[in-house]
Amino acid sequence: MVNRRETPYDGTISMVSGSIREGFRLEGSDLDFMFWPNDHRVIMDMSRSEYYNTANTTLILSDSSESPPGFTLLQLLTPTTDRDVQSSCVRMNDRVYISSSTYRRLTCSVVEPNSTVHGPCASGIIGGRQEYDHAFCFVSDFWPVSASSWTDRCHSWPDSEVVSYIVRNGCHFVAIGHPLGPYLNEEWRLSFSQAEYKLAYSMNHCQFLTYGLLKLFLKDVMNQQSEETNKLLCSYHMKTTIFWAIQQNTLPHWCPQNLLASFWVCFNLLLRWVYEGVCPNFFIPQNNMFLTKVHGSAQNRLFLQLHELYKKGLACLLQSSSIRSYIIDVLYNPRLYICTDESIMRCEVDYDVELVKESFKQAAHPEDLFVLTKFIHTIEQLVDSPLTHYQLVPLRILTASSFQCTAFQLQNMYTNTGVNKQMYIADKVSCHMLKLAVKFGCVSDMLYTAMYYHKTLRYREALSVVNMTKVKLAQPYLMYNGRVDRERYTEAVGGQSWSTKSRQAVAMDIKLDNDICYISELIPEQQSALQNKSLTLYIPVFVMLHFLEFLCYRHIDTTLSHAALDELQVLVHHDQGLYVSYIQRDITWEILGICQQITGNLQAALYSYQQSLTQDPFHKIQSATHRRIQEVVSNQ
Structure with a gap:
C-alpha cells in the first residue's frame, strides 16, 4: 500500500x-x-x-x-x-x-x-x-x-x-x-x-481449507504417482476446480464439518474434467487449459491413476504425509470431525511468531531524503485510515525502518559540509528519529542507535545502548528467528499490546539498505552487493551486537575489545543455526574476518574470508571478499 x-x-x-x-x-x-x-x-x-x-x-x-x-x-x-x-x-x-x-x-x-x-x-x-x-x-x-x-x-x-x-x-x-x-x-x-487473490479472500473458512487440501493432495499424492504424469496437473488446476465448485453450488453447506465432503466434490469434478479432456478457465471457459497437455495417451494414463485413487475413496488422502495424522481418526470413526477452529489449534505465541515473520518482510528501500519524506507522510496518512491489527504491525515496523533510514541519510548528507549549525540540527533530528524508531520497533532496533553513535564517534554512548540491548536480548522469553520459549513468553508478555511485546520480547535481524552508509567498515560489502542488484544486508542481531562492541571498545579498552571479538568468534564457529541462519553465513564470516584483520590477525582473517566464499552467496558480497583476501595476502 x-x-x-x-x-x-x-x-x-x-x-x-x-x-x-x-x-x-x-x-x-x-x-x-x-x-x-x-x-x-x-x-x-x-x-x-x-x-x-x-x-x-x-x-x-x-x-x-x-x-x-x-x-x-x-x-x-x-x-x-x-x-x-x-x-x-x-x-x-x-x-x-x-x-x-x-x-x-x-x-x-x-x-x-x-x-x-x-x-x-x-x-x-x-x-x-x-x-x-x-x-x-x-x-x-x-x-x-x-x-x-x-x-x-x-x-x-x-x-x-x-x-x-x-x-x-x-x-x-x-x-x-x-x-x-x-x-x-x-x-x-x-x-x-x-x-484470483480477491476470490481466495472471498472464500469462507471451509472453502479455503478445501483449496489447501487440494494443493496438498496434488503435491503429496497425485504428483507421486508416476513420472509420466506428475507434471500434467498443477496448482492452478486445483484453484480452478475449487472456484467452479463454489460457484456452481455443488455443495449445499460449505462448513468445517463438511471439509472432507467438500474435497470429494472437487475431486470428482477434476476426475470428470480429466475424463473429458476439458478444464475450462474460470474467467474464459472457452480456454481449455488441458488442450496441450492432458490429451491422448497422457490423458488416459492420468485418468486411470486418478480413478484408482477414486476407488479408494477418502482413504486416498492417507497417502499424504502432511495431512495423514489429522484425518486418520476421522476416516475410521465418521462420528468424529476434523477440528478446524484456529483459536483452539493455535495459541497466542504461535500467532505472534507468524506475525513477526510476515511483518519483517516489509522494508523500505528509499533512494533519497525526498523519497523518504514522502514515504513517512504516506505512512502518516495510512495511520488515520481503518486498518486491521495485521496491517498495523508491519506498518509500525515500516515506520521504524523509515525513521532509521532518514536518520542515517541526514547524517551522511550533512557530514563534512563545514556548516556546524546544519550538522548540529541534522544530528538532533536524527537522534530524535532513532528514539522514535525504538518506540515503534522492537528490541533489536536499539542497535541502530548504537550504530549511529559509533558513526558519529560517540563510542561510550554507543556502548551504553549496546549494553542495554544485551540485557534485553538475554531475556529467556525473547522471540528471535521463529524460536521462543512459549511458556516464558506467555508469562512475560501474554495478552499485552503488540507495542509492549515488540519492545520487550521481540528481536529481528539487522537490515542495512545498501544505498545508505551505516558502518564504514562494511562499505565494500554494500557496494559489492549493490553492483549485483542486492539491495539489503541482513545481519544476525547477535553478530551485530558483538561487531559494534568490538568496534567501539577499540577506542576505549583494548582488553574488552578482544573479549568482544572472542565472543563473536565463538558464535560464528560454533553456531548450529540458532543465531545465524543458513543464508547469513556469508556476511557473518565476512564480519568476523574484518574484525580479525583490524586486530592484525591476518591468518585468521584469511581463513574467515575463505569461509565466507564457501557459503551460499545470498548477499552477493564475493567481489568485496576477494578484494579483502588480496589485501590480506599482500600484507602478510
Whole structure:
C-alpha cells in the first residue's frame, strides 16, 4: 500500500502473487512476483484511449482477433522509452507488436541474475532454498470482453461488491503464447492473478481449507504417482476446480464439518474434467487449459491413476504425509470431525511468531531524503485510515525502518559540509528519529542507535545502548528467528499490546539498505552487493551486537575489545543455526574476518574470508571478499 502510493508514474509496480498472496504458507511454495511498467497501459479498443494522457503514457492495444481464447497480440500504439519494450517490437501487417518471447528473454535477469525462463516467468533459487517466479507483464485498467460471461455467472458467489472490485481493477498480460496459436512467439496470455487473490479472500473458512487440501493432495499424492504424469496437473488446476465448485453450488453447506465432503466434490469434478479432456478457465471457459497437455495417451494414463485413487475413496488422502495424522481418526470413526477452529489449534505465541515473520518482510528501500519524506507522510496518512491489527504491525515496523533510514541519510548528507549549525540540527533530528524508531520497533532496533553513535564517534554512548540491548536480548522469553520459549513468553508478555511485546520480547535481524552508509567498515560489502542488484544486508542481531562492541571498545579498552571479538568468534564457529541462519553465513564470516584483520590477525582473517566464499552467496558480497583476501595476502 505504501510502495504503490510512492512509486513514480514511470516506475515499475510489483505485486506478490500465487499461493503466498492468497494466504498459504506451505513448505516448498514458490515466491511469485509480478512486475509491470506503471506508465504502460493496455486498452481493449481504441475508444479507451481518451482516458489517458499519451504524453506520459504508452498505449498498447489488445488484438485477440486471430488468437485462441485467453490469448492476444499486443500492438504498440504510441512511442515508448522503455528499452526492453523497444527491443521487443516486431512488425506484422504494417503494425508494430510486442513479441512476448523477446520481452521474456530480455527481462529474465532484471531482478535476479542467472534466472532461467520457465513458462512466462524468470525462475531460480534464492538463498539456496527458496524458489521464485518473476513475471514481467503489462496491465490493463479494463476488464476484457472475452471474460464478460464471468460477470454474468456471478449470481451466488462472489458477491456483487467483490465482482465490482475485480472488474474495476482489470487484468494483466503475461509473456507467453498459446502453443497451438498462430503467433506463438508474439502472443500474450491474459492473467487474472489480481482477481484470483480477491476470490481466495472471498472464500469462507471451509472453502479455503478445501483449496489447501487440494494443493496438498496434488503435491503429496497425485504428483507421486508416476513420472509420466506428475507434471500434467498443477496448482492452478486445483484453484480452478475449487472456484467452479463454489460457484456452481455443488455443495449445499460449505462448513468445517463438511471439509472432507467438500474435497470429494472437487475431486470428482477434476476426475470428470480429466475424463473429458476439458478444464475450462474460470474467467474464459472457452480456454481449455488441458488442450496441450492432458490429451491422448497422457490423458488416459492420468485418468486411470486418478480413478484408482477414486476407488479408494477418502482413504486416498492417507497417502499424504502432511495431512495423514489429522484425518486418520476421522476416516475410521465418521462420528468424529476434523477440528478446524484456529483459536483452539493455535495459541497466542504461535500467532505472534507468524506475525513477526510476515511483518519483517516489509522494508523500505528509499533512494533519497525526498523519497523518504514522502514515504513517512504516506505512512502518516495510512495511520488515520481503518486498518486491521495485521496491517498495523508491519506498518509500525515500516515506520521504524523509515525513521532509521532518514536518520542515517541526514547524517551522511550533512557530514563534512563545514556548516556546524546544519550538522548540529541534522544530528538532533536524527537522534530524535532513532528514539522514535525504538518506540515503534522492537528490541533489536536499539542497535541502530548504537550504530549511529559509533558513526558519529560517540563510542561510550554507543556502548551504553549496546549494553542495554544485551540485557534485553538475554531475556529467556525473547522471540528471535521463529524460536521462543512459549511458556516464558506467555508469562512475560501474554495478552499485552503488540507495542509492549515488540519492545520487550521481540528481536529481528539487522537490515542495512545498501544505498545508505551505516558502518564504514562494511562499505565494500554494500557496494559489492549493490553492483549485483542486492539491495539489503541482513545481519544476525547477535553478530551485530558483538561487531559494534568490538568496534567501539577499540577506542576505549583494548582488553574488552578482544573479549568482544572472542565472543563473536565463538558464535560464528560454533553456531548450529540458532543465531545465524543458513543464508547469513556469508556476511557473518565476512564480519568476523574484518574484525580479525583490524586486530592484525591476518591468518585468521584469511581463513574467515575463505569461509565466507564457501557459503551460499545470498548477499552477493564475493567481489568485496576477494578484494579483502588480496589485501590480506599482500600484507602478510
